Amino acid sequence: VGNMHSAELIAPLVNLSVHSIYKIVERYNIDGASALVYKEKGGRRRFLLTIEEETVLFSSLENLASKGLIKTAHDIRKVIEEKVGQAVSDDYLWDLLHRNGWKKKMPRPHHPKRSLEDQADFKKNFPKIWSPLQ
Structure with missing residues (x-):
């Protein structure tokens, strides 16, 4: 050749x-x-908690949340930092929550000077068909 x-x-x-x-x-x-011998790449090389430890931690967090003891991410951060033994970043905290199926849920914001009566009146009197002004 x-x-x-x-x-x-x-x-x-x-x-x-x-x-x-x-x-x-x-x-x-x-x-x-x-x-x-092929070594697979990827995976969790640097982690603070194993997957099993995370599931146990989040089951205890669910118990605390059902009792009303956890209301914000700051409360969750305290529990996680006690478990890990060091400070954790915001990014780690949100990745941990996302990985375990937790979502940020909060009520929609409203204006402090809103009037519920005016809103109800607006809903009742709003025209069903909109037509531009001529």
Whole structure:
């Protein structure tokens, strides 16, 4: 096949680049056959609580919330920081809540000078069909 190296022959057969073939051979030469075992990437490498610890923590948080002892994220932060033993960031707190299916729920804001009577009157007298002024 002319001047082709074996890595250039193997690369298209295994759908890898020539550089990747050289890196695999290099790892094999250094570590032996154990270097060819695929290690999955991703996952939780840095975490403060395991998934099991999080589920136990959130079940206790649900009990506290049902008793009315937890009303805000600040209350949740206190409980989590006691469990973890260090301060946690806002980002960690919201990711933790999201990961465990909790959502930020609060009533819609209203104007402090609103009038419920005026709102009810407006609803009763609002025209059903809107037509632009002519």
